[in-house]
Amino acid sequence: MQEKIAHIIGKYHHDKGFLVPILQDVQKEFNYLPKEALTTVGALLQVPLSRIYEIATFYRAFSLTPRGKHQMSLCVGTACHVRGAPIIQDGIERVLGVKAGQTTADLEFTFETVNCLGACALGPILVVDGEYQGQMTLSKANKLLKKLGKKVATDEED
Amino acid sequence: MKKIKSAAELNALQEELNARLDPNKPCIAICCGTGCMAHGTRNLVERFQQELADRQLTEKISLRRTGCHGFCERGPMVVLHPQKIFYQRIKVDDVPEIIDKTILGEEIIDRLLYRDPVTKEKVVHEYEVPFYKKQMRLVFGMNGMIEPTRIEDYLAIGGYGALAKVLTQGDPQAVIDDISAAGLRGRGGGGFPTGRKWNATRKAEGSPKYVICNADEGDPGAYMDRSLLEGNPHSVLEGMIIGAYAIGSSHGYIYVRNEYPLAVENITLAIDKAREMGLLGQDILGSGFDFDIVINRGGGAFVCGESSALFASIEGRAGEPRAKYVHATDKGLYDKPTCLNNVETWANVPLIINKGAQWYAGIGTEHSKGTKIFSLVGKINNTGLVEVPMGITLREIVFEIGGGIPKGRKFKAVQTGGPSGGCIPEAHLDIPVDFDELSKLGTMMGSGGMIVMDERNCMVDVAKYFLKFLEEESCGKCTPCREGIYQMRKILDRITNGEGKLEDLDTLEWMGQAIKDGSLCALGGSAPNPVLTTLRYFRSEYEAHIIDKKCPAGVCKALITYGIDPDKCTGCHACARVCPTGAATGEKKEVHQIDQEKCIKCGACYEACKFDAITIV
Numbered sequence A: 001m002q003e004k005i006a007h008i009i010g011k012y013h014h015d016k017g018f019l020v021p022i023l024q025d026v027q028k029e030f031n032y033l034p035k036e037a038l039t040t041v042g043a044l045l046q047v048p049l050s051r052i053y054e055i056a057t058f059y060r061a062f063s064l065t066p067r068g069k070h071q072m073s074l075c076v077g078t079a080c081h082v083r084g085a086p087i088i089q090d091g092i093e094r095v096l097g098v099k100a101g102q103t104t105a106d107l108e109f110t111f112e113t114v115n116c117l118g119a120c121a122l123g124p125i126l127v128v129d130g131e132y133q134g135q136m137t138l139s140k141a142n143k144l145l146k147k148l149g150k151k152v153a154t155d156e157e158d
Numbered sequence B: 001m002k003k004i005k006s007a008a009e010l011n012a013l014q015e016e017l018n019a020r021l022d023p024n025k026p027c028i029a030i031c032c033g034t035g036c037m038a039h040g041t042r043n044l045v046e047r048f049q050q051e052l053a054d055r056q057l058t059e060k061i062s063l064r065r066t067g068c069h070g071f072c073e074r075g076p077m078v079v080l081h082p083q084k085i086f087y088q089r090i091k092v093d094d095v096p097e098i099i100d101k102t103i104l105g106e107e108i109i110d111r112l113l114y115r116d117p118v119t120k121e122k123v124v125h126e127y128e129v130p131f132y133k134k135q136m137r138l139v140f141g142m143n144g145m146i147e148p149t150r151i152e153d154y155l156a157i158g159g160y161g162a163l164a165k166v167l168t169q170g171d172p173q174a175v176i177d178d179i180s181a182a183g184l185r186g187r188g189g190g191g192f193p194t195g196r197k198w199n200a201t202r203k204a205e206g207s208p209k210y211v212i213c214n215a216d217e218g219d220p221g222a223y224m225d226r227s228l229l230e231g232n233p234h235s236v237l238e239g240m241i242i243g244a245y246a247i248g249s250s251h252g253y254i255y256v257r258n259e260y261p262l263a264v265e266n267i268t269l270a271i272d273k274a275r276e277m278g279l280l281g282q283d284i285l286g287s288g289f290d291f292d293i294v295i296n297r298g299g300g301a302f303v304c305g306e307s308s309a310l311f312a313s314i315e316g317r318a319g320e321p322r323a324k325y326v327h328a329t330d331k332g333l334y335d336k337p338t339c340l341n342n343v344e345t346w347a348n349v350p351l352i353i354n355k356g357a358q359w360y361a362g363i364g365t366e367h368s369k370g371t372k373i374f375s376l377v378g379k380i381n382n383t384g385l386v387e388v389p390m391g392i393t394l395r396e397i398v399f400e401i402g403g404g405i406p407k408g409r410k411f412k413a414v415q416t417g418g419p420s421g422g423c424i425p426e427a428h429l430d431i432p433v434d435f436d437e438l439s440k441l442g443t444m445m446g447s448g449g450m451i452v453m454d455e456r457n458c459m460v461d462v463a464k465y466f467l468k469f470l471e472e473e474s475c476g477k478c479t480p481c482r483e484g485i486y487q488m489r490k491i492l493d494r495i496t497n498g499e500g501k502l503e504d505l506d507t508l509e510w511m512g513q514a515i516k517d518g519s520l521c522a523l524g525g526s527a528p529n530p531v532l533t534t535l536r537y538f539r540s541e542y543e544a545h546i547i548d549k550k551c552p553a554g555v556c557k558a559l560i561t562y563g564i565d566p567d568k569c570t571g572c573h574a575c576a577r578v579c580p581t582g583a584a585t586g587e588k589k590e591v592h593q594i595d596q597e598k599c600i601k602c603g604a605c606y607e608a609c610k611f612d613a614i615t616i617v
């Protein structure tokens, strides 16, 4: 871990001004921000841990807890909202048994909401493991969840 | 490519590249904007490449992967040059037919044409599509002509010519005077006169001076900045370099949302290319002027689009705004003179330099010049990005360019200005769209989100939506914003739960005013706008929630019940299959029913019913 973080910080020439992008890269590497990673960043950049936590908790992009194997992000931007994103959000939360921003206990799914992905024309948008899925509906979301191993009622005849 | 050392060399290169463009050579321009990529364009590109290779046509027919064309609703799409034939909603298997029939055989494939939803007529050429016809695509139109990753394409259509012109003239103040005379106002929200901002930064004491491009695009529902950065990054760079020269700055930043990976990728590449060719870096075009740009990826906080919060974020701190008694033009980033402009503002600059301030000032209204790009989204037939001259009416945008409301439903409101803006009702659709007219209605231009709502959208719910968004995004520094938005949202929660009182409406009004007066930055200062405008134009809808305990649009869960219309139900059993709680039941081929005790109002049956038999009252 030490080495990987040192490498990331090296890319930004040990410049404290790049703390936000450094943490972004660290998160990308470890899929969340583990505590040891934050202390390492602090030690290498000589920035107090309190400042790092301030940043890590201020910005929405950072997660201090491990994320699930599958990542689901639902756009709840205005365009997607008026096209029915809230109904889909309720549905996914019900099936996964977690609220937006949480990870299922078996570490299989992390469900998040985001504000506008810049593809409003295709709203509502659900991103599943990096794939944009447009014109989302409750039943499409359910089918996606079913494919990933969740038990859900869908309109397919069994 | 080698470094260009003078304006004359640049000119020669532009001409050489332009001469290589054969206007009669067939070219397939595929939209590869994020919208179309989400529609599956990647596979389409691969198939085109493969089919062209199989036919040994790669020399004869070129393939251009362009940025967003704007008509995202109809993706994936291609424009076939030179005729400009427009095909939409293309599937991978259509590819061989397009090459054989249309490109080689000059035959139009009827089923791929766009059909005007109003006249029901098929349209062959891109320029005849009603969505494009009323637009004035000065800034955005270049997207279709270039491949954003190829600086050669931008140069071939005269790119960086404005920069060369400015550097040859050698008079920075004259550039500022031009921008002022053109009447350019900031496209990031406030509409501040750009020339005045540049002048103040130029005159300010202190060095270095910074030039920043605001690509945070926080308005959830606007994506024109993204599409410009993705589709035509060099136009933004050229604008910034010209601005930096005029102001006397050699350090630039682009602050871009991390949620926009393709924009980050394309602008990074564009900077590298520009530097390689001597358009960025030291001694630009041999003029002795130095300027370079660093990219900073935002962390996903709406407030970081605000100038002082953005500076804090670039400095590596949490993005909290500060009081504005000192202007950013005097003390901005690292307390040095700083000029911050929006992506679209920067992209307008080369246009003004090339075509002249007079020409530019001839477009638009008295105090709002030029064009504005809007993202026309929500309940609208032709969703996408539209660029229109200032002064066009909202009605023209919604009903002519946008083609009206889907499913024959009724228009209710259009929301502009994002979370700081407001909702405009039908009665005001004929106002000319410009900075000042929108402010008069209690909303604002904002960054250009235009969200259309129909009769099935609840205005109280929309107001609550924006408050919730702002509650999460408030940085928490000052009390009126942090606590006030929270309290207003609690009141709206009560109203949408059927527990509201009529006095609540007065409370919302005075509290909204207090938050506007007492907040430090414009986030709090404009946060009550969505509530205040909906109260102003849709008061009866609030009253229906409070007095009748009904949500007329059928959105607020606590106030609606799902039912089945026995006349329409065919007993197809679709509702019963999808209902997660077993509330919807019935024998096949017989009228079904919903058990209200079990119903959780999830909406699954409504979506599943093909016969419109589910009622929401």
Ligand SMILES: Cc1cc2nc3c(=O)[nH]c(=O)nc-3n(C[C@H](O)[C@H](O)[C@H](O)COP(=O)(O)O)c2cc1C
Binding pocket: B185, B186, B187, B188, B189, B190, B191, B192, B194, B214, B215, B216, B217, B218, B219, B302, B303, B304, B305, B306, B307, B340, B341, B342, B343, B345, B346, B447, B521, B522, B523
């Ligand atoms: C809460 C808040 C968010 C903002 N977000 C953005 C944004 O995403 N993009 C932007 O260009 N301007 C945004 N602005 C406006 C900027 O503060 C600033 O006025 C603008 O970037 C100046 O550029 P312009 O003069 O070219 O419009 C925001 C302002 C506030 C108060």
Ligand code: SF4
Binding pocket: B303, B320, B321, B322, B473, B474, B475, B476, B477, B478, B479, B481, B482, B519, B520, B521, B522, B523, B524, B525
């Ligand atoms: S108005 Fe809101 S966002 Fe702006 S400084 Fe105050 S608390 Fe922060």
Ligand code: FES
Binding pocket: A075, A076, A077, A078, A079, A080, A081, A115, A116, A117, A118, A119, A120, A121, A123, A124, A125, B220, B221, B222
């Ligand atoms: S609002 Fe969902 S992509 Fe823009």
